[in-house]
Amino acid sequence: MAIRYNTFEVGVDLRAIRHNYRILCEKGSNVYGVIKADAYGHGMIEVARALESEGADTFAVGTVGEAVQLRRSGCEKRIISLLGPLNEADCLALAEDSIIPFVGCFDQLNMLVSVAEKHQLEIEISLKFETGMSRLGFSIDELAELIKTLKAGPQIRPVMASSHLATSDDPAYEGYVDKQAEKFMFILNTLESAGFKVEASLANSAGILKHDNVHFTAQRGGIALYGANPLSGTSWEDLGSRLKPAMQVRTKIAAVRELKKGQSISYGCTYTAQKDMKVAIVCAGYADGYSRGLSSKGAVCINGRRALIVGRVCMQLTAVDVSSIPDVKFGDTAYLLGGEGEGAISPDDLASWWGTITYEVFCLLGLNPKSYVE
Known part of the structure; x- marks a missing residue:
C-alpha cells in the first residue's frame, strides 16, 4: 500500500464539501449529510467532521456497521443507518450506539421488536415507505398493519419517516415527483392521525435544488455535497452550477x-x-x-x-x-x-x-x- 500511495492518490478538498453543504442549506433546511459508502469515496469520518463544523447535526450512512464506525470515531450527532438492521447483532448495535435505522418491511420490524423485548431495549427508528421507487419500504396498503404492529410494540419508537425520489433529476418526470410527494403526505397524515408525529424526509440532492414541494421537515444531501451537479445535462442544470467538485x-x-x-x-x-x-x-x-x-x-x-x-x-x-x-x-x-x-x-x-x-x-x-x- 505504501508504494501505491506514492503513485496514485485521491485528494479531497473539505473546503469544497463545506461550501456545497452551505449551498444546500440555502435551498433547504435541516439538511442531513449523506456519507454512506465512505462518503461516496471521499472519507466518511473526515467529511462528517467537516460538515459538523458547518452545523450539520444528522448523518446518514449505509449499513449499521458504518454507523458504528462513525459513532466510535467520536461523532456525537444523530446517525441514521439507511439500510437498517439485517440480524440480531445489528439490532443490539443500534441500541448500544444510539443509531436510528431505516425500517421498511415487516420482517425487519418484527426482528427489531423481538430483540427489543428479549433484551428490554427501547429503539428509535425511521419508517421507510415505498412511494414510487419500488425498491424498499412499506406500501400504503400496509399502513394499517404497520400502525397496529407499532402500537403493539411500544419499545420501538418511530421518530422519522422517509421515502426516496426516483426521478427528481429529470424534467420529463416532474409529475412523477409530485405523485410521490402526494403519496408521502397521505402517509404522514395517516401516521399523525394514529398518534405518530414524525420528522419527514423525502428530498435528495436534486429534490433540494429543484423541488421545493418535497422538502417537508428535513432533506438528505448526497451527491451534491461532493460537487457533482445532479441536474447536469438538463434544463435545470444552472440550479447546481455553484457546486464545487471536492x-x-x-x-x-x-x-x-x-x-x-x-x-x-x-x-x-x-x-x-x-x-x-x-x-x-x-x-x-x-x-x-x-x-x-x-x-x-x-x-x-x-x-x-x-x-x-x-x-x-x-x-x-x-x-x-x-x-x-x-x-x-x-x-x-x-x-x-x-x-x-x-x-x-x-x-x-x-x-x-x-x-x-x-x-x-x-x-x-x-x-x-x-x-x-x-
Whole structure:
C-alpha cells in the first residue's frame, strides 16, 4: 500500500464539501449529510467532521456497521443507518450506539421488536415507505398493519419517516415527483392521525435544488455535497452550477516514449499509431478503480492539457498521447480527475467517457489512499 500511495492518490478538498453543504442549506433546511459508502469515496469520518463544523447535526450512512464506525470515531450527532438492521447483532448495535435505522418491511420490524423485548431495549427508528421507487419500504396498503404492529410494540419508537425520489433529476418526470410527494403526505397524515408525529424526509440532492414541494421537515444531501451537479445535462442544470467538485485523482508518469507510425500499443493491438507520436505511460489502471472501459475513450490532464488514452487500460498502467503537450517527462503528475487549466477533467467528463455516473466514479476511485485539504 505504501508504494501505491506514492503513485496514485485521491485528494479531497473539505473546503469544497463545506461550501456545497452551505449551498444546500440555502435551498433547504435541516439538511442531513449523506456519507454512506465512505462518503461516496471521499472519507466518511473526515467529511462528517467537516460538515459538523458547518452545523450539520444528522448523518446518514449505509449499513449499521458504518454507523458504528462513525459513532466510535467520536461523532456525537444523530446517525441514521439507511439500510437498517439485517440480524440480531445489528439490532443490539443500534441500541448500544444510539443509531436510528431505516425500517421498511415487516420482517425487519418484527426482528427489531423481538430483540427489543428479549433484551428490554427501547429503539428509535425511521419508517421507510415505498412511494414510487419500488425498491424498499412499506406500501400504503400496509399502513394499517404497520400502525397496529407499532402500537403493539411500544419499545420501538418511530421518530422519522422517509421515502426516496426516483426521478427528481429529470424534467420529463416532474409529475412523477409530485405523485410521490402526494403519496408521502397521505402517509404522514395517516401516521399523525394514529398518534405518530414524525420528522419527514423525502428530498435528495436534486429534490433540494429543484423541488421545493418535497422538502417537508428535513432533506438528505448526497451527491451534491461532493460537487457533482445532479441536474447536469438538463434544463435545470444552472440550479447546481455553484457546486464545487471536492475530489481530484492524480498519479505519476512512469515513462515517456516514442510511438512510430504503424506501431501498436498495449494489449490486443487495439490502437495503431497513424503518425509518429509521443506517449506517456501513467501509473493507473483497473486495479486502482480506473475502468478498462476508458480504453481509447477517456483522457487525463497533464500540464493543464488533455492527453487522450490510447489502447487498452491495463491493470496498473495506461498509455496517453502527449504529442502536443510540451515538456512531459518521467515523474510528472497526471490527473485522472481534476487538474488545472482548460484540460481539467470534471466528474461529469470522466463519468461520460466511462459510460456511468459520477457516483460510481467517486466510489471506485475513492477506494485509494486519500489526502485532505482543510
